[in-house]
Amino acid sequence: xxxxxxxxxxxxxxxxxxxxxxxxxxxxxxxxxxxxxxxxxxxxxxxxxxxxxxxxxxxxxxxxxxxxxxxxxxxxxxxxxxxxxxxxxxxxxxxxxxxxxxxxxxxxxxxxxxxxxxxxxxxxxxxxxxxxxxxxxxxxxxxxxxxxxxxxxxxxxxxxxxxxxxxxxxxxxxxxxxxxxxxxxxxxxxxxxxxxxxxxxxxxxxxxxxxxxxxxxxxxxxxxxxxxxxxxxxxxxxxxxxxxxxxxxxxxxxxxxxxxxxxxxxxxxxxxxxxxxxxxxxxxxxxxxxxxxxxxxxxxxxxxxxxxxxxxxxxxxxxxxxxxxxxxxxxxxxxxxxxxxxxxxxxxxxxxxxxxxxxxxxxxxxx
Numbered sequence: 001x002x003x004x005x006x007x008x009x010x011x012x013x014x015x016x017x018x019x020x021x022x023x024x025x026x027x028x029x030x031x032x033x034x035x036x037x038x039x040x041x042x043x044x045x046x047x048x049x050x051x052x053x054x055x056x057x058x059x060x061x062x063x064x065x066x067x068x069x070x071x072x073x074x075x076x077x078x079x080x081x082x083x084x085x086x087x088x089x090x091x092x093x094x095x096x097x098x099x100x101x102x103x104x105x106x107x108x109x110x111x112x113x114x115x116x117x118x119x120x121x122x123x124x125x126x127x128x129x130x131x132x133x134x135x136x137x138x139x140x141x142x143x144x145x146x147x148x149x150x151x152x153x154x155x156x157x158x159x160x161x162x163x164x165x166x167x168x169x170x171x172x173x174x175x176x177x178x179x180x181x182x183x184x185x186x187x188x189x190x191x192x193x194x195x196x197x198x199x200x201x202x203x204x205x206x207x208x209x210x211x212x213x214x215x216x217x218x219x220x221x222x223x224x225x226x227x228x229x230x231x232x233x234x235x236x237x238x239x240x241x242x243x244x245x246x247x248x249x250x251x252x253x254x255x256x257x258x259x260x261x262x263x264x265x266x267x268x269x270x271x272x273x274x275x276x277x278x279x280x281x282x283x284x285x286x287x288x289x290x291x292x293x294x295x296x297x298x299x300x301x302x303x304x305x306x307x308x309x310x311x312x313x314x315x316x317x318x319x320x321x322x323x324x325x326x327x328x329x330x331x332x333x334x335x336x337x338x339x340x341x342x343x344x345x346x347x348x349x350x351x352x353x354x355x356x357x358x359x360x361x362x363x364x365x366x367x
Contacts, residue, residue: 029106029125034118037061037078049127051099062123065097078121081112093132096125105132144315162190200328203260207335212254214363219286219295220245222255226263230270238280239273245286251293252364257336261344262295264329265356269299274351277301292342293362298355304348312346 027049031042038061042054052065063075081089091108098104106125113120220243227241266282273280277300285296304312311317313334316327330344337344342360 027127029123029127031062031123031125033062033078033121033123035078035082035121037063037075037121040120049098049104050096051101066094077110081110081121082119087111093128094125104129163187200332203332204328204335207257207260207332207339210256212257212340214252214365215255216250216252216365217255217258219249219251219258219293222259223262223266223284226259226266227270229263230267233270235273235275235280236270239270240279240281242281242283244284246288249286249288249293250364250366251362253293253360253362254340257340258360260336261333261358262297264333265297265358268329269297269301269354273299273301274353288362289359291362293360295358295360296355297358298353300353303350303352303354304346305350309346309348313344 027045029043029046029049031046032040034040038059039057042057044054046052046054046057050065057065077089077091081087088109088111091110093105094108095103095105105128107128108126109124111122113122223243230236266284269282273282279300281300283296283298285298287294287296308317313330315331317331318327330346334344337358337360340360340363342358344359345357346354348354
């Protein structure tokens with residue numbers, strides 16, 4: 001069977017030119033199966049790509065290694081080839097399991113060959129995983145860009161239109177009973193909203209394009225500064241903030257990105273505290289775990305529903321109907337964490353509270 005397989009492999013080499021994108025650089029696998037899909041021969045490259053030993057795959061059904069739903073689906077493919085033995089079947093982006101890492105995608109060329117031992121099916125597989133991942137990334141970026149343009153145009157115009165409307169009222173001066181300063185306060189509120197949104201847009205650009213700049217960071221001072229910045233929010237004075245950071249923790253990272261993370265999470269905890277709670281609180285706990293820093297920020301605020309929780313880190317997603325923000329806060333926090341090699345996890349229950357667990361690599365600079 002080995003000699004036959006090698007001869008077939010040479011023959012398949014001529015046929016594979018018909019596969020789309022063969023000029024792309026990619027790793028290849030050649031295999032031969034019987035009519036039912038059981039492997040009779042497979043090239044050694046399978047170990048380099050999928051980390052399965054070629055010998056161990058012999059007599060196994062190739063369908064067991066695919067993302068196709070079971071052997072019946074794979075058998076349908078073989079039957080299609082069997083119906084037109086003079087033709088080759090081309091399949092795009094078939095997913096194969098990888099022993100250790102993420103699955104790989106292959107463009108596949110299948111043809112039938114009659115042998116003395118019975119019918120055989122020849123498979124030529126070209127690894128197109130990088131191309132598939134790149135397309136997925138482009139699709140994601142295009143989706144984000146479309147949303148970004150739509151939401152940005154809307155959210156930038158909204159406060160400006162509010163200001164224009166208020167200015168019209170002032171110019172008409174028809175409402176003599178409006179308390180002095182009311183219009184000015186409303187205009188200030190709209191302008192501050194616009195300023196926050198423009199600030200977030202600048203943060204978005206810096207997070208995406210600016211390489212991390214590592215410095216040692218005083219976490220406690222950073223957190224206290226953020227809390228102070230939001231002390232004038234309605235009800236903020238009622239929220240008790242508990243901070244527990246061991247004195248012997250030294251932390252290094254990108255100050256800008258860390259502040260973006262903490263600012264967006266802490267500001268949410270303050271803004272969306274539960275006014276019906278007798279003792280609203282925010283509890284910040286910092287721990288050093290191996291070469292990472294773990295920051296837990298928990299509150300007993302209004303919480304987030306299960307439906308909203310699934311998309312809370314997506315662009316323009318709002319975690320609660322009470323939100324009047326841009327929906328960029330947690331998205332930016334998560335992007336900033338990812339950019340410096342960290343992660344953010346969240347759990348929340350409506351009317352119970354929310355906890356966010358931030359894990360960041362500790363890149364402290366020692367003198």
